[in-house]
Amino acid sequence: MSTPSAAPHSRPRIWAMGISRLRDLFVDIASEYAGRADVRIVARGFDDAMQEIEAAGAERPDVIVAGGSNGAYLKARVNVPVVVITPTGFDVMQALARARRDGDSVALVTHGETPDEVKRFTAAYGVDVIFASYRSTEDAEQCVRELRERGVDAVVGPGHVTDLAERAGMGAVFVYSRTSVRAAFDTALEVAQATRAEGVRRQRLDNLLQHLRDGVVALDAQGRVEAINQRLAGVLGIDAASAAGVPLQQLAPDLASALPDTDGDTLVSVRGASYVVHRGPLAGAGPAAGTVLTFQESRAVERLDRTLRSRQRAQQFTARYRLDDLVGECASIERVRTLVQRYAKSDATVLILGESGTGKEMVAQSMHHLSARRDFAFVAINCGAFPEALLESELFGYDEGAFTGARKGGKAGLIEAAHRGTLFLDEIGEMPLPLQSRLLRVLQEREVVRLGSTEPTRVDIRVVAATHRALTEGVEAGTFRADLYYRLNILSIALPPLRERAADVMPLAAELLLQAAAREPRLVARVPGLQAATHVLAPVSEPLCRYAWPGNVRELQNVIERIAVELADADGDASVAFTREMLEVVAPELFVQSGRQKKGALTLRERSRHVEADEIRAMLAACGGDRDAACEALGISKTTLWRKLNTTQ
Structure with missing residues (x-):
């Protein structure tokens, strides 16, 4: 059994409440819904039914199915959705036809006023019917007595009415059919599912509201509180649970009078403390829908502003090199300059390939200087220079208490430090496999989760990676993730050795x-x-x-x-x-002289490798650096092209 604090039960609970013939119909149909809902048949009505519901406590139904006066009675008195069974026109027609067999004078008895469509239906088919209605049990008994005194031979109506008619010696035909009861059960299932979804949504929104660090209150169009989180309720010195539906003017008159009439920010004083209050439309549907107010302590805003200013242009996160610092006039260097200028206009990830000492970071910094991110941080980290545990904390940061020795208050990682700027991952081929998985998520989702935290932080970064290794060989050897390689190798620049x-x-x-x-x-x-x-x-x-x-x-x-x-x-x-x-x-x-020079000429295999590499470079130059076109012309794959170029180094 579930409790108020337990997770929601897995299937909707439907109570079918009825006596007499309706109860028997419920029994026949309930098994059809056994796999979709927990159906309970309750042979009670009116006050007895209400007591049964109240006694259920946490096990109360999600929705109730009932007929006629019983359904109307419960609908007005219980805080549970009630689906009232409604007979179809076909039900009425069939029931009246059966009643005709019991006598010439037939009455149709309904709870409440007889629907106009039923009257129009009988008139259209020339059926002579006496219409009668009732609103309570006593009304039903009086109605049946009057019909008997008028000489009515048969009565069509719900279960309680037909029981009374039989006891009065008249013919009785039950108006509800299996079809109408099934329709009521289907509606009940839809209502239960919608109610549950709405409850989950409201619970999630309430949890979100309560976990916000800022104070928040939502007001309807009349200024009444729709929702308020505990943080603001504590500031105002009111009870959050009892604030719903109460005008803010009544709860905090000084605050309400100080709030602006238009959307925007303003500075107000609440119980001696200054707050920056932002006013905006609720759900963005205009002033008629209400207003949402957020409260931030002005001191917290000032601290945040100082922190952002101190971090924005940190000296260690600036790019020193520009494209003019790339010295050389050979064709391969000119090609590199062209690619740097072209790729600087994009935010796509770049993979820089080249031997150690060829200037990979200089190229990355030059690209950053030419990009739209030039006014923000250029954060470089050598993935092969740190132990795995230290590299993880440096890259992703950590929350307070994440590990022994963690800084109080936690620390932002280098990925967060590169927000709105460029993150340069040097020697990416040296990154341990577990961290490759975490980095892949950063590249895919553009969000980072600190060590010891479950909350992701959104980051806006441009990633540039560099390596002196053939990453395709690492992929084949299982030391480098293939999905990370393809995520990194969107744009690429190959630097020639000196x-x-x-x-x-x-x-x-x-x-x-x-x-x-x-x-x-x-x-x-x-x-x-x-x-x-x-x-x-x-x-x-x-x-x-x-x-x-x-x-x-x-x-x-x-x-x-x-x-x-x-x-x-x-x-x-x-x-x-x-x-x-x-x-x-x-x-x-x-x-x-090197050992190779002492021995004289290159070996046959070495000569062959150098000739192949020279041919590939020549074809790349002829294709303007387009690797796909060069591979197609040479009849080789991109993996083979990369391997043959690197075996001569």
Whole structure:
């Protein structure tokens, strides 16, 4: 059995209340509804039926089915929906035809006034019928006596009337049929389901109202309280349960007089505290539907404003690089610039592919600077630099008490910090599988759930991911989720390694030397500009361009930093360039032959791989970077294209 605090019972409870012949009809039909409702037949009427309902307590019915005067009596007195059985025109016609067999004079007795459609029906078919009606049990007895005195041979009516007619020696025909009772049961089921759905909706809305941190009250068009949450009731010092239906002017006259007449925000004082009150239409249906008022403490609004201002432009969440910082003139770099400008106009997720040190974050920051999100945060995190537990809390944040050592009040994660801006996930291929599932939900639903919380927070972010790994191989190996890969790989940019852009080595080196000189006061005079930096590095251009740079631009930057330090400590003429001998001292690795170079030519397999990769790159260039078109022209899949390009690196 369910209790008031228990969950709603699984099936609607229908009580069929009737005596005499109607009860027998209920018994015949009830089994047809056994699978859809809990049907209880109650052989009681009027006051006895009311007592049965009140005694049921929490087990009271969802809806009642009754006939005639009994139904009308209960409908006016119990707080439960009552479906009154209504005979159809066919029922009346059949009943009158049967009554004709018992005598020439026939009376049709109904509870309340005889419906006009019944009178029109009998007149249309030329049926001579005496119409009579009653409103109570006593009326029914008096009505039957009068009909007998008038010489009526047979009576058509509900169960109680036909019983009285039989006891008076007249013919009696029960007006209700199985069809009309079934129709009443069907209506009762619909009413029960609708009532239950409305009850659940109201309960959910009430729960929502009570859990809001702000005070809320809904008023009808006359200013009476329709709903109020406990938070506001406590502020006003009133009982929320008894406030419904009472005018706000009566509950809080000072507040009601201070409220604005038009929609919008205003500052009011309630029992010594200041509140920002927002007034708006209830359900958005205009002033006739009522008003909803929300109350926020002004101090809370001020604290929130300060927090938002302090976080909006946090230094660690800004993008430093722009597209002009991407140095190089080769075709592959020009293609990268074109894609960055094109993709900056979109909010779609971008996957940046390239070896370590090729400038993936620089490209991501450049894209952010060119996008509509440029005025908001650029949040970068290296997915391979944190243990799994720490990465989870850093990305998703946590609520107070989520784990031992959790900060009081909780902490917003980096995903929330990137709201309205860009979230850059570097080395996405290193992300643990459990976190991949959570990240997938963020990408799909654009909402994040903190550790220890069940409430999602909506976020508006643009996601840019980067990796030096072939994610398709991770998908095949089961270390990277396929659905996450396809969610990330909507737009993609492939960065070429430095060894494939030898013509850009010296311009890059000169730019890096100029940047190093700007940080070192002793080099300012020696390297005042880009032309001077190029001149200084000219004697070592051959070894710099010949080297394969496995660490790409990052390794070149390291070598240039060593050169800058050497130049800063060197004595003598400031116009003297950096020599090959000096380079051999600071960067001997540039002059050591690799194991492959010592052995001479590449192996046959290596040659084959490089030839295939060169052909693929040439086809990509011919197709303007369109991978689908290149794959179709070469007769290979996108997975094969990516694998063959990466096996030569």
